[in-house]
Amino acid sequence: MHVSPxxxxxxxxxxxxxxxxxxxxxxxxxxxxxxxxGDGHGELSAESLEYRRG
Structure with a gap:
């Protein structure tokens, strides 16, 4: 089912x-x-996300 926002x-x-x-x-x-x-597909760390948000 598709719901349009x-x-x-x-x-x-x-x-x-x-x-x-x-x-x-x-x-x-x-x-x-x-x-x-070749590092795999791990989750982003909290530090990486905070760095990106600046």
Whole structure:
């Protein structure tokens, strides 16, 4: 079942969606890089996520 979310109407909602998308992109980039380097597909550490958020 597919549920369409409502439109983003506040800056807070936009910021939350942006952070969610950046997290997904960062995890995908990490997995791609780790796979290429032969390090496996481990989870990002809390330190890595905090560093990315700056």
């Amino acid at each position: 409502g439109p983003i109407t506040t800056p807070q909602q936009a910021a939350q969606e942006r952070d969610t998308l950046l997290d997904l992109i960062a995890r995908g980039l990490y997995c791609t890089t780790a796979g290429t380097l």
